[in-house]
Amino acid sequence: MKVYLQTLGCKLNESELEAWARDFAARGDEVVDDPRLAETIVLNTCTVTAQAARKSRNLARHLARTNADAQIVLTGCFATMSPAQAQTLPNVALVVPNADKDKLVQLAGARWRDLDFQIAANGCRVPEAVSGELPHPQPLSYEERGALRTRAFVKIEDGCNMSCAYCIIPLARGRARSRPQNEIVDEIQQLVDAGYQEAILTGVQISDYRLEEREKGRGRLRGLCDLVAAILTETQLPRLRLTSIAPWDLDEALLDLFSDSRLCRHLHLSLQSGSSTVLRRMRRPYTAEQFAAAVAMTRAKIPDVAITTDVIVGFPGEADVEFEESLEFVERMQFARAHVFSYSARQGTVAATLPLHVDDLTKEARQKAMQRVADDSLRRFAEKFVGRTLNVLYEAQTPSPVEGGSGWGLWSGYTDNYIRVVTRSTDDLSNRIVPTRLVEAVQDGARGELIPNSEFRTAKSAF
Numbered sequence: 345m346k347v348y349l350q351t352l353g354c355k356l357n358e359s360e361l362e363a364w365a366r367d368f369a370a371r372g373d374e375v376v377d378d379p380r381l382a383e384t385i386v387l388n389t390c391t392v393t394a395q396a397a398r399k400s401r402n403l404a405r406h407l408a409r410t411n412a413d414a415q416i417v418l419t420g421c422f423a424t425m426s427p428a429q430a431q432t433l434p435n436v437a438l439v440v441p442n443a444d445k446d447k448l449v450q451l452a453g454a455r456w457r458d459l460d461f462q463i464a465a466n467g468c469r470v471p472e473a474v475s476g477e478l479p480h481p482q483p484l485s486y487e488e489r490g491a492l493r494t495r496a497f498v499k500i501e502d503g504c505n506m507s508c509a510y511c512i513i514p515l516a517r518g519r520a521r522s523r524p525q526n527e528i529v530d531e532i533q534q535l536v537d538a539g540y541q542e543a544i545l546t547g548v549q550i551s552d553y554r555l556e557e558r559e560k561g562r563g564r565l566r567g568l569c570d571l572v573a574a575i576l577t578e579t580q581l582p583r584l585r586l587t588s589i590a591p592w593d594l595d596e597a598l599l600d601l602f603s604d605s606r607l608c609r610h611l612h613l614s615l616q617s618g619s620s621t622v623l624r625r626m627r628r629p630y631t632a633e634q635f636a637a638a639v640a641m642t643r644a645k646i647p648d649v650a651i652t653t654d655v656i657v658g659f660p661g662e663a664d665v666e667f668e669e670s671l672e673f674v675e676r677m678q679f680a681r682a683h684v685f686s687y688s689a690r691q692g693t694v695a696a697t698l699p700l701h702v703d704d705l706t707k708e709a710r711q712k713a714m715q716r717v718a719d720d721s722l723r724r725f726a727e728k729f730v731g732r733t734l735n736v737l738y739e740a741q742t743p744s745p746v747e748g749g750s751g752w753g754l755w756s757g758y759t760d761n762y763i764r765v766v767t768r769s770t771d772d773l774s775n776r777i778v779p780t781r782l783v784e785a786v787q788d789g790a791r792g793e794l795i796p797n798s799e800f801r802t803a804k805s806a807f
Contacts, residue, residue, distance in 0.1 A: 345373045345453065348382035348414070350407065352400055353390030355587055357420060359497030359546040360445060361388055367449040379407050384452055385414045389422035389430075391512060393688035397422045401433060408434035417452050419445055421516035425692070442502075442517050494739040494775050495585075496540045500528055500571065501547035508616075509627045509694040510659065510687065513548055520552040525571050533579045541737050541777055542583035542608075545572075550586060551593035569598040576604050582777060583737065583760060588612045591638040592630050599645040608760040609646050610680075613638065615653040618673025619666040622659055625698070632673050639677060650680035650725065650761040657714050658687040658707030660698035667710050675717045680725040680762055682718035686711045726763050726785040733795060734759040736780040738773035764789030 347368050351357040364386065365375045376382055385407050389400035400422040408416060415437035423430045424441040431439050440448050501522040504514045532543050547553065553568040568589075575584055585608040594613075601607055613635070617623050620631040630638075639651055655674060657667065674682060686707040689696045702710075738757035754766045755773045765780055766789065767773075780792035 346376050346381055346383045347373050347452070348376050348379040348385045348407075348411075349388075350379070350385070350403065351388040351420075352403060353388070353392060353396060353420070354548075355497055355544065355546045356499060356502070356548060357388045357390065359499040359544075361386075362497055363499070364449055368453070371449065371453055373453065379410045379414065382411060382414045384417060385411065385435075386417045386419065386448070386452060389418060389420035391420075391422040391425050391516060392690075393685070394690055395688050397426070401429075404430075404433045404436065408436075417448065419448055421513065424516050425512065494540075495542040495544055495737070496535045497544050497546050498528060498531060498535070499523070499547060500545050500550055501553045503552075504548045505552065506549070507627055507694075509625065509698070510656065510690065512690050512692055515692060517548060520548070520554070522553045522555045525555060525566055525574055528571060529574050529578050532575055532581055532584075536579055536581050539775065540581075541775055542585060543575075543581055544585045544587060546587050549588055549590055551589040568593075569595065569601065572598065572601050572607065576601065576606060582606060583608055585610060585760075586612075588614055590614070591635050594638050594642065596641070596645065599642060602646045602649075605760075608762070609648055610650045610652070610760065610762040611642060611646075612652045613642075615674070615677075615682075616656050617659065617662075617666075618655075618670035618677075619662070620669075622662055622666050622670065625661060626656075626659060627694070632669070636673075636677065648729075648761055650763070651677070652681040652683075652762065653677075653679050654683045654685065655714055655718070656685050656687050657710040658702040660687070660695055660702065661700040662687075662702055662710075671714060671717060674714065675721070678721050678724060679718065681722050682714075684711055684714045684718055722788070723785050726782070726790045729759075729763060729782045729790065730785060731782070733779050733781045734761075734763070734765075735777050736765045736767075736792065737777050738767075738775070740774060765792040766790075767792040767794060769794055 349361050349365060351361045368375055379385055387400070387404055387407060390396040391400065400420070404416060404418060407414075412435065414435065416433070416435045417438045417440060418430045418433070418436055419440040419442070421442065423439050427439050427441065430436060438451060440451060444451070501520060503518040503520040505520045506514060535543055551568050553571055555566045572584065572586070575581065584606055589611055591613045602609060615635055616626055616628055618632050620633070623631060642649055642651060655670070657670070687695070687702065689701065736757045736759055738755045741755055755769055756764060756766045757773070758764055763782070765782065766786070767780055779795040781795060782790040782792050784791045
Protein backbone atom coordinates (compact mmCIF):
# COMPACT_ATOMS: atom_id res chain seq x y z
CA MET A 345 0.00 0.00 0.00
CA LYS A 346 1.19 3.51 -0.81
CA VAL A 347 0.68 5.94 2.09
CA TYR A 348 0.96 9.71 2.27
CA LEU A 349 1.37 11.31 5.71
CA GLN A 350 0.56 14.92 6.56
CA THR A 351 0.26 16.86 9.81
CA LEU A 352 -0.76 20.19 11.26
CA GLY A 353 0.12 21.68 14.60
CA CYS A 354 2.75 20.85 17.17
CA LYS A 355 6.03 18.94 17.16
CA LEU A 356 4.25 16.15 19.02
CA ASN A 357 2.09 15.62 15.93
CA GLU A 358 5.27 15.53 13.83
CA SER A 359 6.85 12.92 16.09
CA GLU A 360 3.76 10.73 15.72
CA LEU A 361 3.95 11.11 11.95
CA GLU A 362 7.55 9.91 11.93
CA ALA A 363 6.68 6.91 14.11
CA TRP A 364 3.90 5.94 11.70
CA ALA A 365 6.29 6.24 8.77
CA ARG A 366 8.62 3.74 10.42
CA ASP A 367 5.72 1.41 11.29
CA PHE A 368 4.29 1.50 7.76
CA ALA A 369 7.75 0.74 6.36
CA ALA A 370 8.12 -2.17 8.79
CA ARG A 371 4.89 -3.65 7.39
CA GLY A 372 6.21 -3.38 3.84
CA ASP A 373 4.10 -0.35 2.87
CA GLU A 374 5.56 2.52 0.86
CA VAL A 375 5.50 6.04 2.29
CA VAL A 376 5.25 8.50 -0.61
CA ASP A 377 5.89 12.26 -0.62
CA ASP A 378 3.11 13.16 -3.07
CA PRO A 379 -0.58 12.71 -2.11
CA ARG A 380 -1.45 12.05 -5.77
CA LEU A 381 0.48 8.78 -5.59
CA ALA A 382 -1.19 7.50 -2.42
CA GLU A 383 -3.85 4.87 -1.88
CA THR A 384 -4.25 5.97 1.73
CA ILE A 385 -3.76 9.48 3.13
CA VAL A 386 -3.25 9.96 6.87
CA LEU A 387 -3.85 13.48 8.23
CA ASN A 388 -2.87 14.24 11.84
CA THR A 389 -5.10 17.18 12.76
CA CYS A 390 -4.94 20.04 15.26
CA THR A 391 -7.61 21.86 17.23
CA VAL A 392 -5.63 23.99 19.70
CA THR A 393 -7.51 27.03 18.34
CA ALA A 394 -10.65 27.49 16.26
CA GLN A 395 -8.38 28.55 13.39
CA ALA A 396 -6.36 25.33 13.71
CA ALA A 397 -9.56 23.26 13.54
CA ARG A 398 -10.62 25.18 10.43
CA LYS A 399 -7.21 24.61 8.82
CA SER A 400 -7.53 20.89 9.56
CA ARG A 401 -10.90 20.71 7.79
CA ASN A 402 -9.64 22.74 4.84
CA LEU A 403 -6.53 20.58 4.44
CA ALA A 404 -8.64 17.41 4.53
CA ARG A 405 -10.83 18.81 1.74
CA HIS A 406 -7.77 19.85 -0.25
CA LEU A 407 -6.24 16.37 0.00
CA ALA A 408 -9.54 14.84 -1.14
CA ARG A 409 -9.57 17.12 -4.20
CA THR A 410 -5.91 16.36 -4.90
CA ASN A 411 -6.52 12.59 -4.94
CA ALA A 412 -10.17 11.61 -5.22
CA ASP A 413 -9.28 7.89 -5.30
CA ALA A 414 -7.41 7.81 -1.98
CA GLN A 415 -9.07 6.86 1.29
CA ILE A 416 -8.41 9.41 4.02
CA VAL A 417 -7.65 8.55 7.64
CA LEU A 418 -8.22 11.47 10.02
CA THR A 419 -6.64 11.42 13.45
CA GLY A 420 -5.33 13.92 15.97
CA CYS A 421 -7.01 16.49 18.18
CA PHE A 422 -9.64 17.82 15.75
CA ALA A 423 -10.65 14.27 14.83
CA THR A 424 -10.86 13.41 18.54
CA MET A 425 -12.90 16.44 19.62
CA SER A 426 -15.20 16.53 16.56
CA PRO A 427 -15.38 12.94 15.23
CA ALA A 428 -18.84 13.24 13.67
CA GLN A 429 -17.81 16.39 11.77
CA ALA A 430 -14.55 14.72 10.71
CA GLN A 431 -16.45 11.71 9.36
CA THR A 432 -18.52 13.94 7.05
CA LEU A 433 -15.47 15.36 5.25
CA PRO A 434 -14.96 14.04 1.71
CA ASN A 435 -13.21 10.67 1.23
CA VAL A 436 -12.81 10.10 4.97
CA ALA A 437 -12.88 6.34 5.44
CA LEU A 438 -11.69 6.21 9.04
CA VAL A 439 -11.52 8.49 12.08
CA VAL A 440 -8.95 7.41 14.66
CA PRO A 441 -9.14 9.25 18.01
CA ASN A 442 -5.99 10.08 19.94
CA ALA A 443 -6.59 7.18 22.33
CA ASP A 444 -6.25 4.74 19.40
CA LYS A 445 -3.26 6.34 17.67
CA ASP A 446 -1.04 3.41 18.61
CA LYS A 447 -3.30 1.20 16.48
CA LEU A 448 -3.46 3.59 13.51
CA VAL A 449 -1.03 1.70 11.27
CA GLN A 450 -2.87 -1.57 11.87
CA LEU A 451 -6.24 0.06 11.22
CA ALA A 452 -5.08 1.87 8.10
CA GLY A 453 -3.37 -1.27 6.81
CA ALA A 454 -6.42 -3.48 7.22
CA ARG A 455 -8.99 -4.10 4.53
CA TRP A 456 -11.62 -1.46 5.24
CA ARG A 457 -14.64 -3.69 4.69
CA ASP A 458 -13.25 -6.33 7.04
CA LEU A 459 -13.02 -3.93 9.98
CA ASP A 460 -15.59 -4.13 12.75
CA PHE A 461 -17.02 -0.77 13.70
CA GLN A 462 -18.95 0.45 16.70
CA ILE A 463 -21.41 3.32 16.46
CA ALA A 464 -20.51 5.96 19.01
CA ALA A 465 -23.09 8.06 20.82
CA ASN A 466 -22.51 10.91 18.37
CA GLY A 467 -23.27 8.64 15.41
CA CYS A 468 -19.66 8.37 14.23
CA ARG A 469 -18.19 5.04 13.16
CA VAL A 470 -15.31 4.12 15.46
CA PRO A 471 -13.11 1.06 14.82
CA GLU A 472 -13.00 -1.67 17.39
CA ALA A 473 -9.62 -2.70 18.78
CA VAL A 474 -7.37 -4.49 16.33
CA SER A 475 -5.55 -7.55 17.58
CA GLY A 476 -1.97 -8.48 16.75
CA GLU A 477 1.41 -7.00 17.51
CA LEU A 478 3.25 -4.60 15.27
CA PRO A 479 6.74 -5.68 14.25
CA HIS A 480 9.32 -3.66 16.17
CA PRO A 481 10.24 -1.03 13.56
CA GLN A 482 13.77 0.02 12.78
CA PRO A 483 14.11 3.75 12.10
CA LEU A 484 14.20 4.74 8.47
CA SER A 485 17.69 5.65 7.33
CA TYR A 486 18.42 9.26 6.45
CA GLU A 487 18.10 8.45 2.73
CA GLU A 488 14.83 6.56 3.22
CA ARG A 489 13.14 9.41 5.03
CA GLY A 490 12.70 11.35 1.80
CA ALA A 491 10.46 14.33 2.43
CA LEU A 492 10.53 13.97 6.20
CA ARG A 493 12.71 16.25 8.31
CA THR A 494 16.40 15.58 8.82
CA ARG A 495 16.03 15.77 12.60
CA ALA A 496 14.14 13.01 14.39
CA PHE A 497 11.28 13.76 16.78
CA VAL A 498 10.88 11.34 19.68
CA LYS A 499 7.69 11.37 21.75
CA ILE A 500 8.41 10.81 25.44
CA GLU A 501 5.04 11.72 26.95
CA ASP A 502 1.49 12.61 25.96
CA GLY A 503 -1.42 14.35 27.63
CA CYS A 504 -1.54 17.20 30.14
CA ASN A 505 -2.71 17.60 33.76
CA MET A 506 -2.99 21.39 33.56
CA SER A 507 -6.26 23.33 33.37
CA CYS A 508 -5.23 26.50 31.52
CA ALA A 509 -8.33 28.52 30.71
CA TYR A 510 -7.68 28.81 26.98
CA CYS A 511 -6.48 25.26 26.19
CA ILE A 512 -8.45 22.28 24.85
CA ILE A 513 -5.47 19.89 24.78
CA PRO A 514 -6.17 18.14 28.13
CA LEU A 515 -9.59 17.17 26.76
CA ALA A 516 -8.18 16.15 23.38
CA ARG A 517 -5.19 14.15 24.62
CA GLY A 518 -6.11 13.14 28.17
CA ARG A 519 -3.99 13.14 31.30
CA ALA A 520 -0.19 13.08 31.20
CA ARG A 521 1.41 9.68 30.71
CA SER A 522 5.03 8.77 29.97
CA ARG A 523 6.89 6.16 27.95
CA PRO A 524 9.38 3.82 29.63
CA GLN A 525 12.88 5.29 29.83
CA ASN A 526 14.63 2.23 28.39
CA GLU A 527 12.27 2.22 25.40
CA ILE A 528 13.13 5.85 24.64
CA VAL A 529 16.87 5.30 25.03
CA ASP A 530 16.72 2.26 22.73
CA GLU A 531 14.81 4.23 20.11
CA ILE A 532 17.36 7.04 20.14
CA GLN A 533 20.29 4.64 19.77
CA GLN A 534 18.50 3.07 16.80
CA LEU A 535 18.17 6.55 15.31
CA VAL A 536 21.90 7.07 15.79
CA ASP A 537 22.61 3.75 14.09
CA ALA A 538 20.33 4.79 11.22
CA GLY A 539 22.34 7.99 10.69
CA TYR A 540 20.52 10.77 12.47
CA GLN A 541 22.49 13.65 13.95
CA GLU A 542 19.80 15.17 16.19
CA ALA A 543 16.84 13.93 18.19
CA ILE A 544 14.22 16.24 19.64
CA LEU A 545 12.30 15.12 22.72
CA THR A 546 8.64 16.01 22.29
CA GLY A 547 5.41 15.82 24.22
CA VAL A 548 2.60 18.12 25.24
CA GLN A 549 4.92 19.30 28.02
CA ILE A 550 8.03 17.19 28.38
CA SER A 551 8.72 18.37 31.92
CA ASP A 552 5.65 16.31 32.86
CA TYR A 553 7.73 13.21 32.16
CA ARG A 554 7.31 11.02 35.24
CA LEU A 555 7.79 7.30 35.48
CA GLU A 556 7.90 5.07 38.52
CA GLU A 557 10.18 2.10 38.01
CA ARG A 558 10.90 -0.78 40.33
CA GLU A 559 14.51 -1.00 41.44
CA LYS A 560 15.60 -3.74 43.84
CA GLY A 561 12.04 -4.15 45.04
CA ARG A 562 11.57 -0.43 45.69
CA GLY A 563 9.83 2.23 43.64
CA ARG A 564 11.87 5.05 42.11
CA LEU A 565 10.38 8.03 40.35
CA ARG A 566 12.27 8.97 37.21
CA GLY A 567 11.85 12.42 35.71
CA LEU A 568 13.04 14.37 32.68
CA CYS A 569 16.47 14.94 34.22
CA ASP A 570 16.97 11.18 34.64
CA LEU A 571 15.88 10.54 31.06
CA VAL A 572 18.18 13.19 29.56
CA ALA A 573 21.13 11.92 31.62
CA ALA A 574 20.47 8.35 30.44
CA ILE A 575 20.34 9.41 26.78
CA LEU A 576 23.62 11.31 27.07
CA THR A 577 25.29 8.44 28.93
CA GLU A 578 23.96 5.45 27.02
CA THR A 579 23.85 6.66 23.40
CA GLN A 580 26.24 8.28 20.94
CA LEU A 581 23.70 10.83 19.76
CA PRO A 582 25.56 13.93 18.46
CA ARG A 583 22.76 16.33 19.38
CA LEU A 584 19.83 16.18 21.80
CA ARG A 585 17.26 18.99 21.85
CA LEU A 586 14.44 19.57 24.31
CA THR A 587 11.09 21.16 23.49
CA SER A 588 8.46 22.77 25.70
CA ILE A 589 9.28 22.81 29.41
CA ALA A 590 7.03 24.32 32.06
CA PRO A 591 8.91 27.27 33.59
CA TRP A 592 7.87 26.15 37.09
CA ASP A 593 9.46 22.72 36.45
CA LEU A 594 12.95 24.04 35.75
CA ASP A 595 15.51 22.75 38.21
CA GLU A 596 19.25 23.18 38.57
CA ALA A 597 19.95 19.46 38.14
CA LEU A 598 18.50 19.57 34.63
CA LEU A 599 20.34 22.78 33.79
CA ASP A 600 23.62 21.25 35.00
CA LEU A 601 23.34 18.61 32.27
CA PHE A 602 23.92 21.32 29.66
CA SER A 603 27.61 21.14 30.48
CA ASP A 604 27.55 18.28 27.95
CA SER A 605 27.94 20.01 24.58
CA ARG A 606 25.68 17.44 22.91
CA LEU A 607 22.69 18.90 24.74
CA CYS A 608 21.53 21.80 22.58
CA ARG A 609 21.60 25.19 24.29
CA HIS A 610 17.92 25.82 23.64
CA LEU A 611 14.92 25.80 25.97
CA HIS A 612 11.32 26.61 25.09
CA LEU A 613 9.61 28.17 28.10
CA SER A 614 6.00 29.00 27.31
CA LEU A 615 5.13 32.47 28.67
CA GLN A 616 1.65 33.24 27.19
CA SER A 617 1.53 36.74 28.73
CA GLY A 618 3.91 39.16 30.40
CA SER A 619 1.11 40.51 32.61
CA SER A 620 0.65 38.72 35.91
CA THR A 621 -3.04 39.60 36.10
CA VAL A 622 -3.65 38.09 32.65
CA LEU A 623 -1.64 35.01 33.66
CA ARG A 624 -3.92 34.60 36.65
CA ARG A 625 -7.03 34.72 34.43
CA MET A 626 -5.33 32.21 32.12
CA ARG A 627 -4.86 29.90 35.13
CA ARG A 628 -1.10 29.80 34.64
CA PRO A 629 0.67 28.90 37.94
CA TYR A 630 3.29 31.66 37.97
CA THR A 631 3.71 35.42 37.79
CA ALA A 632 5.67 37.35 35.20
CA GLU A 633 8.47 37.94 37.70
CA GLN A 634 8.67 34.25 38.60
CA PHE A 635 9.03 33.53 34.89
CA ALA A 636 11.79 36.16 34.68
CA ALA A 637 13.60 34.46 37.59
CA ALA A 638 13.51 31.12 35.72
CA VAL A 639 14.97 32.83 32.64
CA ALA A 640 17.72 34.46 34.70
CA MET A 641 18.65 31.14 36.33
CA THR A 642 18.77 29.46 32.92
CA ARG A 643 20.99 32.12 31.39
CA ALA A 644 23.33 32.02 34.36
CA LYS A 645 23.72 28.26 34.02
CA ILE A 646 23.92 27.99 30.22
CA PRO A 647 26.01 30.63 28.40
CA ASP A 648 24.61 31.68 24.99
CA VAL A 649 21.37 29.74 25.57
CA ALA A 650 18.44 30.41 23.25
CA ILE A 651 15.18 30.82 25.13
CA THR A 652 12.10 30.67 22.91
CA THR A 653 8.50 31.17 23.94
CA ASP A 654 4.83 31.55 23.02
CA VAL A 655 2.79 34.70 23.62
CA ILE A 656 -0.97 35.21 23.35
CA VAL A 657 -2.40 38.71 22.80
CA GLY A 658 -6.01 39.74 23.16
CA PHE A 659 -6.98 37.28 25.89
CA PRO A 660 -10.47 38.06 27.26
CA GLY A 661 -10.36 41.06 29.53
CA GLU A 662 -6.84 42.11 28.46
CA ALA A 663 -6.86 45.85 29.13
CA ASP A 664 -4.55 48.31 27.37
CA VAL A 665 -2.36 48.57 30.45
CA GLU A 666 -2.05 44.80 30.67
CA PHE A 667 -1.05 44.51 27.04
CA GLU A 668 1.58 47.22 27.55
CA GLU A 669 2.91 45.26 30.56
CA SER A 670 3.15 42.15 28.40
CA LEU A 671 4.80 44.01 25.54
CA GLU A 672 7.39 45.58 27.85
CA PHE A 673 8.07 42.24 29.52
CA VAL A 674 8.67 40.42 26.22
CA GLU A 675 10.98 43.21 25.11
CA ARG A 676 12.90 42.97 28.40
CA MET A 677 13.28 39.17 28.14
CA GLN A 678 14.93 39.37 24.69
CA PHE A 679 13.80 35.92 23.56
CA ALA A 680 15.70 34.20 20.77
CA ARG A 681 12.37 33.54 19.09
CA ALA A 682 8.76 34.16 20.11
CA HIS A 683 5.65 32.70 18.49
CA VAL A 684 2.90 35.33 18.73
CA PHE A 685 -0.78 34.36 18.59
CA SER A 686 -3.99 36.32 18.73
CA TYR A 687 -6.42 34.75 21.17
CA SER A 688 -9.01 32.60 19.41
CA ALA A 689 -12.04 31.43 21.37
CA ARG A 690 -12.20 27.63 21.54
CA GLN A 691 -15.54 26.07 22.43
CA GLY A 692 -15.20 23.81 25.45
CA THR A 693 -12.64 25.98 27.27
CA VAL A 694 -13.20 28.24 30.27
CA ALA A 695 -11.81 31.26 28.38
CA ALA A 696 -14.57 31.03 25.77
CA THR A 697 -17.12 31.79 28.51
CA LEU A 698 -15.25 34.76 29.99
CA PRO A 699 -16.62 38.30 29.56
CA LEU A 700 -14.91 41.26 27.88
CA HIS A 701 -13.62 39.57 24.73
CA VAL A 702 -11.20 41.81 22.82
CA ASP A 703 -12.39 42.92 19.38
CA ASP A 704 -10.63 41.65 16.26
CA LEU A 705 -9.16 45.00 15.21
CA THR A 706 -7.55 45.49 18.63
CA LYS A 707 -6.20 41.95 18.62
CA GLU A 708 -4.72 42.47 15.16
CA ALA A 709 -3.01 45.71 16.22
CA ARG A 710 -1.62 44.07 19.37
CA GLN A 711 -0.36 41.06 17.45
CA LYS A 712 1.52 43.30 15.03
CA ALA A 713 3.06 45.30 17.87
CA MET A 714 4.12 42.16 19.72
CA GLN A 715 5.46 40.59 16.52
CA ARG A 716 7.67 43.63 15.92
CA VAL A 717 9.19 43.17 19.36
CA ALA A 718 9.64 39.43 18.72
CA ASP A 719 11.31 40.05 15.34
CA ASP A 720 13.64 42.63 16.87
CA SER A 721 14.60 40.20 19.66
CA LEU A 722 15.32 37.44 17.14
CA ARG A 723 17.60 39.76 15.16
CA ARG A 724 19.40 40.96 18.29
CA PHE A 725 20.04 37.39 19.41
CA ALA A 726 21.55 36.47 16.04
CA GLU A 727 23.66 39.65 16.01
CA LYS A 728 25.38 38.57 19.24
CA PHE A 729 27.01 35.72 17.34
CA VAL A 730 28.15 37.57 14.21
CA GLY A 731 31.87 36.94 13.79
CA ARG A 732 31.74 33.73 15.83
CA THR A 733 32.02 30.16 14.55
CA LEU A 734 29.21 27.77 15.49
CA ASN A 735 28.41 24.22 14.43
CA VAL A 736 25.42 24.09 12.09
CA LEU A 737 23.40 20.99 11.27
CA TYR A 738 22.41 21.57 7.64
CA GLU A 739 19.10 20.16 6.52
CA ALA A 740 18.36 21.04 2.93
CA GLN A 741 18.87 23.44 0.06
CA THR A 742 16.43 26.31 0.03
CA PRO A 743 15.52 29.30 -2.16
CA SER A 744 17.68 32.22 -1.14
CA PRO A 745 16.07 34.64 1.36
CA VAL A 746 19.14 36.88 1.21
CA GLU A 747 21.27 38.57 -1.43
CA GLY A 748 18.24 38.82 -3.70
CA GLY A 749 18.99 35.31 -4.88
CA SER A 750 16.65 33.02 -6.73
CA GLY A 751 16.92 29.33 -7.46
CA TRP A 752 18.52 26.74 -5.20
CA GLY A 753 21.90 28.08 -4.20
CA LEU A 754 21.67 28.14 -0.40
CA TRP A 755 21.81 25.53 2.32
CA SER A 756 19.92 26.08 5.56
CA GLY A 757 20.26 24.57 9.00
CA TYR A 758 20.35 25.34 12.71
CA THR A 759 23.00 25.98 15.31
CA ASP A 760 22.57 24.12 18.58
CA ASN A 761 21.16 27.34 20.07
CA TYR A 762 18.50 27.55 17.39
CA ILE A 763 19.80 30.21 15.03
CA ARG A 764 18.71 29.45 11.49
CA VAL A 765 21.76 29.81 9.22
CA VAL A 766 21.92 29.99 5.44
CA THR A 767 25.16 29.54 3.51
CA ARG A 768 26.34 28.90 -0.03
CA SER A 769 28.20 25.70 -0.84
CA THR A 770 28.71 23.41 -3.79
CA ASP A 771 29.12 20.47 -1.38
CA ASP A 772 26.27 18.28 -0.25
CA LEU A 773 25.72 19.53 3.29
CA SER A 774 22.53 17.63 4.07
CA ASN A 775 22.56 15.99 7.50
CA ARG A 776 26.07 17.29 8.21
CA ILE A 777 27.30 19.27 11.20
CA VAL A 778 29.67 21.90 9.81
CA PRO A 779 31.65 24.68 11.57
CA THR A 780 30.26 27.91 10.15
CA ARG A 781 31.23 31.53 10.78
CA LEU A 782 28.19 33.79 11.14
CA VAL A 783 28.82 36.92 9.08
CA GLU A 784 25.52 38.80 9.09
CA ALA A 785 22.17 38.78 10.86
CA VAL A 786 19.32 38.49 8.36
CA GLN A 787 15.58 38.00 8.52
CA ASP A 788 14.82 34.85 10.54
CA GLY A 789 18.44 34.10 11.39
CA ALA A 790 21.94 34.66 10.04
CA ARG A 791 24.06 34.26 6.94
CA GLY A 792 27.12 32.10 7.39
CA GLU A 793 30.34 31.10 5.66
CA LEU A 794 31.90 27.66 5.93
CA ILE A 795 35.28 27.47 7.59
CA PRO A 796 37.81 26.43 4.89
CA ASN A 797 39.03 22.82 5.13
CA SER A 798 36.52 21.98 7.86
CA GLU A 799 35.93 18.33 8.58
CA PHE A 800 32.22 17.74 8.12
CA ARG A 801 30.61 15.47 10.67
CA THR A 802 28.19 13.42 8.60
CA ALA A 803 26.09 10.41 9.41
CA LYS A 804 26.58 9.18 5.86
CA SER A 805 30.24 8.54 6.48
CA ALA A 806 30.36 8.17 10.27
CA PHE A 807 28.04 5.22 10.61
